[in-house]
Amino acid sequence: MALLTPLLSGFIAAFIGIIPPGLINMTAAKINLKEGKKNALWFVIGAVLVIFFQVFVAVLFAQVIDNRPDVVTLLREVGFVIFAFLTIYFLFLAKEPKTKKKSKIKKSSKKSRFFLGMLLSGLNFFPIPYYVVVSVTLASYHLFVFENNIIFTFVLGSVLGSFAALYSYVAFFGRIEKKTDYLMRNMNTIIGSITGLIAVVTLFNILNYYFG
Numbered sequence: 559m560a561l562l563t564p565l566l567s568g569f570i571a572a573f574i575g576i577i578p579p580g581l582i583n584m585t586a587a588k589i590n591l592k593e594g595k596k597n598a599l600w601f602v603i604g605a606v607l608v609i610f611f612q613v614f615v616a617v618l619f620a621q622v623i624d625n626r627p628d629v630v631t632l633l634r635e636v637g638f639v640i641f642a643f644l645t646i647y648f649l650f651l652a653k654e655p656k657t658k659k660k661s662k663i664k665k666s667s668k669k670s671r672f673f674l675g676m677l678l679s680g681l682n683f684f685p686i687p688y689y690v691v692v693s694v695t696l697a698s699y700h701l702f703v704f705e706n707n708i709i710f711t712f713v714l715g716s717v718l719g720s721f722a723a724l725y726s727y728v729a730f731f732g733r734i735e736k737k738t739d740y741l742m743r744n745m746n747t748i749i750g751s752i753t754g755l756i757a758v759v760t761l762f763n764i765l766n767y768y769f770g
Contacts, residue, residue, distance in 0.1 A: 561711045564702055568613070568715025569722070571692045575685065576723035578748070582678050586724050587731035589671060595728060600668040602724040604675025606717055609685055613716045614709075616689035621704040623690065624697050634764055637691070641757035648750030689716065 576583060582605050590598035623629050693712065696702035702712065 561707065564696075564708050564712035565715040565718075567692075567696055567701060568712040568717075569719035571689070572609075572613075572716040572719030573723045575688055576720055577726070582675075582682065583724055583727040585674075585678060587727040590728045590731065593671075597668055597671045598728045599725075601671040601675040602721060602728065604672040604677075605679035605724065606675075606721050608676050608679035609720045610713060610717050612679075612685040613689050613713045616686045617693050617704070617709050617712065619686070620690045620693040620697075621709075624694055624704060630694060630698075631764075631767060634760055634767075638757055638760040638764060641753045641760060645750050645754040645757055648753065649747065 586598050586601050586605070589601050693702055697704065702708065
Protein backbone atom coordinates (compact mmCIF):
# COMPACT_ATOMS: atom_id res chain seq x y z
CA MET A 559 0.00 0.00 0.00
CA ALA A 560 1.35 3.42 -0.99
CA LEU A 561 2.22 5.62 1.97
CA LEU A 562 0.41 8.55 0.39
CA THR A 563 -3.00 6.99 1.08
CA PRO A 564 -2.67 6.71 4.90
CA LEU A 565 -0.93 10.10 5.01
CA LEU A 566 -3.81 11.83 3.21
CA SER A 567 -6.41 9.79 5.10
CA GLY A 568 -4.93 10.85 8.44
CA PHE A 569 -4.62 14.47 7.33
CA ILE A 570 -8.21 14.69 6.06
CA ALA A 571 -9.67 12.86 9.08
CA ALA A 572 -7.83 15.18 11.49
CA PHE A 573 -8.76 18.33 9.58
CA ILE A 574 -12.45 17.35 9.50
CA GLY A 575 -12.40 16.45 13.19
CA ILE A 576 -10.81 19.70 14.36
CA ILE A 577 -12.02 22.39 11.94
CA PRO A 578 -15.52 22.81 13.52
CA PRO A 579 -15.41 25.50 16.26
CA GLY A 580 -14.49 23.94 19.61
CA LEU A 581 -12.65 24.61 22.84
CA ILE A 582 -9.12 23.96 21.54
CA ASN A 583 -9.28 25.83 18.23
CA MET A 584 -11.21 28.78 19.67
CA THR A 585 -8.71 29.05 22.53
CA ALA A 586 -5.86 29.06 20.02
CA ALA A 587 -7.59 31.87 18.11
CA LYS A 588 -8.17 33.94 21.26
CA ILE A 589 -4.57 33.54 22.41
CA ASN A 590 -3.44 34.74 18.98
CA LEU A 591 -5.67 37.81 19.17
CA LYS A 592 -4.69 38.72 22.74
CA GLU A 593 -1.09 37.57 23.03
CA GLY A 594 0.23 37.16 19.52
CA LYS A 595 1.00 34.35 17.10
CA LYS A 596 4.04 32.95 18.94
CA ASN A 597 2.12 32.10 22.11
CA ALA A 598 -0.73 30.70 20.02
CA LEU A 599 1.68 28.45 18.12
CA TRP A 600 3.16 27.14 21.37
CA PHE A 601 -0.40 26.35 22.49
CA VAL A 602 -1.03 24.52 19.19
CA ILE A 603 2.22 22.54 19.47
CA GLY A 604 1.27 21.41 22.99
CA ALA A 605 -2.18 20.32 21.80
CA VAL A 606 -0.82 18.49 18.75
CA LEU A 607 1.76 16.63 20.84
CA VAL A 608 -1.04 15.07 22.90
CA ILE A 609 -3.07 14.34 19.75
CA PHE A 610 -0.09 12.33 18.43
CA PHE A 611 -0.29 9.93 21.37
CA GLN A 612 -4.10 9.83 21.26
CA VAL A 613 -4.13 8.82 17.59
CA PHE A 614 -1.42 6.21 18.14
CA VAL A 615 -3.32 4.63 21.04
CA ALA A 616 -6.55 4.73 19.05
CA VAL A 617 -5.01 2.93 16.07
CA LEU A 618 -3.52 0.23 18.30
CA PHE A 619 -6.91 -0.26 19.93
CA ALA A 620 -8.53 -0.39 16.48
CA GLN A 621 -6.06 -3.09 15.45
CA VAL A 622 -7.35 -5.32 18.23
CA ILE A 623 -10.96 -4.57 17.34
CA ASP A 624 -10.42 -5.16 13.62
CA ASN A 625 -9.55 -8.81 14.32
CA ARG A 626 -12.92 -9.29 16.01
CA PRO A 627 -15.79 -8.87 13.50
CA ASP A 628 -18.31 -9.42 16.29
CA VAL A 629 -16.84 -6.49 18.22
CA VAL A 630 -16.93 -4.30 15.11
CA THR A 631 -20.63 -5.13 14.65
CA LEU A 632 -21.33 -4.43 18.32
CA LEU A 633 -19.56 -1.07 18.08
CA ARG A 634 -21.65 -0.17 15.04
CA GLU A 635 -24.84 -0.94 16.96
CA VAL A 636 -23.69 1.04 20.00
CA GLY A 637 -22.56 3.85 17.71
CA PHE A 638 -25.97 3.97 16.04
CA VAL A 639 -27.72 4.35 19.40
CA ILE A 640 -25.28 7.09 20.49
CA PHE A 641 -25.51 9.04 17.24
CA ALA A 642 -29.31 8.73 17.15
CA PHE A 643 -29.51 10.06 20.71
CA LEU A 644 -27.13 12.92 19.90
CA THR A 645 -29.20 13.80 16.83
CA ILE A 646 -32.40 14.02 18.89
CA TYR A 647 -30.63 16.00 21.60
CA PHE A 648 -28.98 18.59 19.36
CA LEU A 649 -31.95 19.07 17.02
CA PHE A 650 -34.79 19.10 19.57
CA LEU A 651 -33.57 19.36 23.17
CA ALA A 652 -30.38 21.43 23.35
CA LYS A 653 -30.64 25.14 24.00
CA GLU A 654 -29.24 27.56 21.47
CA PRO A 655 -25.65 28.43 22.42
CA LYS A 656 -25.05 32.07 23.21
CA THR A 657 -22.08 33.93 21.83
CA LYS A 658 -19.78 34.87 24.67
CA LYS A 659 -18.68 38.41 25.29
CA LYS A 660 -15.04 39.15 24.69
CA SER A 661 -12.97 38.72 27.81
CA LYS A 662 -9.45 39.77 28.59
CA ILE A 663 -6.77 37.10 28.57
CA LYS A 664 -3.74 37.80 30.68
CA LYS A 665 -0.37 37.74 29.01
CA SER A 666 1.28 34.40 29.67
CA SER A 667 4.59 32.76 28.88
CA LYS A 668 5.18 30.43 25.93
CA LYS A 669 5.80 27.60 28.38
CA SER A 670 2.46 28.06 30.13
CA ARG A 671 0.63 28.18 26.79
CA PHE A 672 2.40 25.00 25.67
CA PHE A 673 1.22 23.16 28.78
CA LEU A 674 -2.26 24.69 28.48
CA GLY A 675 -2.45 23.21 24.99
CA MET A 676 -1.42 19.83 26.35
CA LEU A 677 -3.94 20.10 29.18
CA LEU A 678 -6.95 21.01 27.05
CA SER A 679 -6.03 18.41 24.44
CA GLY A 680 -5.56 15.77 27.13
CA LEU A 681 -8.98 16.53 28.61
CA ASN A 682 -10.55 16.00 25.19
CA PHE A 683 -11.17 12.25 24.87
CA PHE A 684 -13.03 12.55 21.56
CA PRO A 685 -9.98 11.80 19.33
CA ILE A 686 -9.53 8.24 20.64
CA PRO A 687 -12.97 6.82 19.71
CA TYR A 688 -12.99 9.04 16.60
CA TYR A 689 -9.75 7.59 15.24
CA VAL A 690 -10.75 4.07 16.23
CA VAL A 691 -13.84 4.41 14.02
CA VAL A 692 -11.89 6.11 11.22
CA SER A 693 -9.11 3.52 11.07
CA VAL A 694 -11.48 0.53 11.30
CA THR A 695 -13.67 2.04 8.59
CA LEU A 696 -10.70 2.73 6.32
CA ALA A 697 -9.46 -0.82 6.89
CA SER A 698 -12.86 -2.24 5.92
CA TYR A 699 -12.54 -0.44 2.57
CA HIS A 700 -8.93 -1.66 2.16
CA LEU A 701 -7.59 1.89 2.41
CA PHE A 702 -5.64 1.16 5.58
CA VAL A 703 -3.72 -1.82 6.96
CA PHE A 704 -2.36 -2.30 10.46
CA GLU A 705 1.35 -2.39 9.60
CA ASN A 706 3.98 -0.36 11.42
CA ASN A 707 4.94 1.92 8.52
CA ILE A 708 1.30 2.48 7.54
CA ILE A 709 0.31 3.22 11.15
CA PHE A 710 3.16 5.70 11.58
CA THR A 711 2.28 7.42 8.29
CA PHE A 712 -1.40 7.66 9.28
CA VAL A 713 -0.47 9.12 12.68
CA LEU A 714 1.89 11.59 10.98
CA GLY A 715 -0.89 12.64 8.61
CA SER A 716 -3.23 13.11 11.56
CA VAL A 717 -0.69 15.31 13.36
CA LEU A 718 -0.14 17.41 10.24
CA GLY A 719 -3.90 17.73 9.68
CA SER A 720 -4.45 18.72 13.30
CA PHE A 721 -1.73 21.35 13.10
CA ALA A 722 -3.09 22.70 9.80
CA ALA A 723 -6.64 22.99 11.19
CA LEU A 724 -5.51 24.70 14.40
CA TYR A 725 -3.11 26.97 12.55
CA SER A 726 -5.93 28.07 10.24
CA TYR A 727 -7.73 29.42 13.32
CA VAL A 728 -4.58 31.22 14.43
CA ALA A 729 -3.91 32.72 11.01
CA PHE A 730 -7.39 33.47 9.72
CA PHE A 731 -9.69 33.82 12.74
CA GLY A 732 -9.83 37.61 12.46
CA ARG A 733 -11.23 37.29 8.94
CA ILE A 734 -13.78 34.56 9.70
CA GLU A 735 -14.86 35.72 13.17
CA LYS A 736 -18.32 36.85 12.00
CA LYS A 737 -18.89 33.57 10.18
CA THR A 738 -17.71 31.73 13.29
CA ASP A 739 -20.33 33.55 15.38
CA TYR A 740 -22.96 32.40 12.89
CA LEU A 741 -21.68 28.84 13.17
CA MET A 742 -21.77 29.00 16.96
CA ARG A 743 -25.39 30.18 16.93
CA ASN A 744 -26.37 27.33 14.62
CA MET A 745 -23.98 24.75 16.03
CA ASN A 746 -26.73 22.50 17.44
CA THR A 747 -28.39 22.20 14.03
CA ILE A 748 -25.06 21.58 12.30
CA ILE A 749 -23.94 18.92 14.78
CA GLY A 750 -27.40 17.32 14.83
CA SER A 751 -27.43 17.10 11.03
CA ILE A 752 -23.97 15.52 10.96
CA THR A 753 -24.76 12.97 13.68
CA GLY A 754 -28.08 12.23 11.96
CA LEU A 755 -26.29 11.47 8.70
CA ILE A 756 -23.79 9.25 10.50
CA ALA A 757 -26.68 7.44 12.27
CA VAL A 758 -28.39 6.75 8.93
CA VAL A 759 -25.19 5.41 7.35
CA THR A 760 -24.49 3.28 10.43
CA LEU A 761 -28.03 1.89 10.39
CA PHE A 762 -27.66 1.03 6.72
CA ASN A 763 -24.42 -0.87 7.47
CA ILE A 764 -26.08 -2.76 10.33
CA LEU A 765 -29.07 -3.76 8.18
CA ASN A 766 -26.76 -4.75 5.36
CA TYR A 767 -24.76 -6.95 7.76
CA TYR A 768 -27.83 -8.82 9.03
CA PHE A 769 -29.96 -8.91 5.88
CA GLY A 770 -27.57 -8.23 3.00
